[in-house]
Amino acid sequence: MKEFQNKNYWALILGGSSGLGLATAKKLAKHGxxxxxxxxxxxxxxxxxxxxxxxxxxxxxxxKSFNADAFKEEKRAQIVSELKTIFGxxxxxxxxVHSVAKGNLKPMLSDDQPTLKNDDFNLTINAMAISxxxxxxxxxxxKLFAEDARIISFTSEGxxxxxxxxxxxxxxxxxxxxxxxxxxxxxxxxxxxxxxIQAGVTDxxxxxxxxxxxxxxxxxxxxxxxxxxxxxxDVANVVYLLCKDxxxxxxxCVIPVDGGEHIS
Numbered sequence: 001m002k003e004f005q006n007k008n009y010w011a012l013i014l015g016g017s018s019g020l021g022l023a024t025a026k027k028l029a030k031h032g033x034x035x036x037x038x039x040x041x042x043x044x045x046x047x048x049x050x051x052x053x054x055x056x057x058x059x060x061x062x063x064k065s066f067n068a069d070a071f072k073e074e075k076r077a078q079i080v081s082e083l084k085t086i087f088g089x090x091x092x093x094x095x096x097v098h099s100v101a102k103g104n105l106k107p108m109l110s111d112d113q114p115t116l117k118n119d120d121f122n123l124t125i126n127a128m129a130i131s132x133x134x135x136x137x138x139x140x141x142x143k144l145f146a147e148d149a150r151i152i153s154f155t156s157e158g159x160x161x162x163x164x165x166x167x168x169x170x171x172x173x174x175x176x177x178x179x180x181x182x183x184x185x186x187x188x189x190x191x192x193x194x195x196x197i198q199a200g201v202t203d204x205x206x207x208x209x210x211x212x213x214x215x216x217x218x219x220x221x222x223x224x225x226x227x228x229x230x231x232x233x234d235v236a237n238v239v240y241l242l243c244k245d246x247x248x249x250x251x252x253c254v255i256p257v258d259g260g261e262h263i264s
Contacts, residue, residue: 001031002030002031002032003031003032003244004028004031004032004033004094004243005031005032006032007032007094008034008087008090008091008092009032009033009034009091009092009094009095009146010033010034010035010036010062010083010087010091010092010093010094010095011024011025011028011033011034011035011036011093011094011095011096011097011243012036012038012083012093012095012096012097012135012139013025013035013036013037013038013097013099014038014070014096014097014098014099014100014131014132014135015038015039015070015098015099015100015101015102016035016037016038016039016065016097016099017037017039017041017045017049017052017065018049018052018204018205019099019101019202019204019205019206019232020099020154020199020202020204020232020235020236021037021039021097021099022037022052022232023231023232023233023235023236024097024099024232024235024236024239024240025037025056026055026056026059026236027233027236027237027239027240028095028236028239028240028243029056029059029061029063030059031240032059032061033061033094033095033243034061034062034063034091035056035061035062035063035064036063036064036065036066036083036086037053037063037064037065037066038065038066038068038070038079039065039066039067040067040068040069040070040102041067046067053065062086064083064086066079066082070100070131070135071102071126071127071131071134073134076134076135076138077138080138080139080142080144081142083142083144084142084144087144092144092145092146092147092149093139093144093145093146093149094146094148094149094150094243095149095150095151095152095239095243096135096136096139096145096149096150096151096152097152097153097154097239098131098132098135098151098152098153098154098176099154100127100128100131101128101204101205101206101209102123102124102127102128103123103124103127103128103168103169103172104116104120104121104123104124104168104169105165105166105168105169105209105210105211106120106165106168107164107165108167116167116168120168121167121168121171124168124169124171124172125168125171125172125175127172128169128172128173128175128176129172129173129175129176129179130175130179132151132153132176132179132180132183133179133183136151136183136187136192136194140187140190140192145190145191145192146191147191148191148193148245148248149191149192149193150192150193150194150195150242150243150247151180151183151184151187151192151193151194151195152194152195152196152197152239152242153176153177153179153180153194153195153196153197154196154197154199154235155173155176155177155196155197155198155199155254156173156198156199156201157198157200157201157258157261157262158170158173159173159174159177159198159254163210163212163216164211164212165210165211165212166210176196177196177254180194180195180196180252180254181194181196181252181254184251184252185252188251193242193247193248193250193251194251194252195242195250195251195252195253195254195255196253196254196255197235197238197239197242197254197255197257198254198255198256198257198258198262199230199234199235199257199258200220200224200229200230200234200256200257200258200259200261200262201216201217201220201229201230201258201261202229202230202231202232202234202235203217203229204232217229220261223261223264224258224259224260224261224264225259225260225261225263225264226259226260228259230257230258230259230261234257234259235257238255238257242255
């Protein structure tokens with residue numbers, strides 16, 4: 001069922017060229033939502049990414065992508081201005097998805113490798129948390145949100161558990177959750193709902209960058225009641241559910257999507 005078709009709804013996905021963001025784009029497109037992806041990738045990755053984008057276009061929805069630095073204020077302003085033209089009079093952002101993985105994975109202490117500095121925390125928290133607020137504010141001020149809009153961000157169990165080398169990202173995830181629930185409170189009067197999905201351990205490129213990720217995966221397989229890792233599609237399915245009209249009373253939550261991994 002393409003319930004979002006012909007409604008001029010757009011999903012704006014920050015970090016949608018791989019992993020959870022890409023799976024979300026594909027899922028929402030399947031249900032008739034137009035897709036705009038903002039990503040940052042090298043020329044070498046372009047061919048693979050464009051072939052993924054073709055599968056989204058094949059759903060018959062409108063599609064636009066920007067390979068740009070989503071964290072620069074002038075670039076954000078430029079994209080929002082372009083979106084006004086692309087959307088026309090009717091198009092609106094029904095869903096803003098924050099799926100950004102840009103952070104420093106360094107230890108706090110080490111004899112033989114670089115350690116975390118203040119700048120590393122700043123860069124990581126700005127990219128993986130504060131950028132959600134920046135984009136929410138920019139879209140809101142441009143009057144591009146639908147009357148009943150959904151903002152969805154992705155967190156992880158690293159919000160409460162300490163993992164080696166994960167301190168900066170962990171701090172960013174906690175900040176992201178705080179920003180999400182405060183958006184849920186302060187923007188509610190304008191019809192905007194905001195929730196955070198806490199995905200289980202998912203075998204994505206960003207997980208593989210974490211030192212010791214193989215051990216994290218092994219441990220998760222033992223803990224998970226279903227004895228499997230979370231798939232990007234599992235998370236995308238819940239984003240879709242949160243976009244439906246029936247989910248409008250879900251606001252300000254951190255929702256585990258992990259098959260019960262967090263209970264054991």
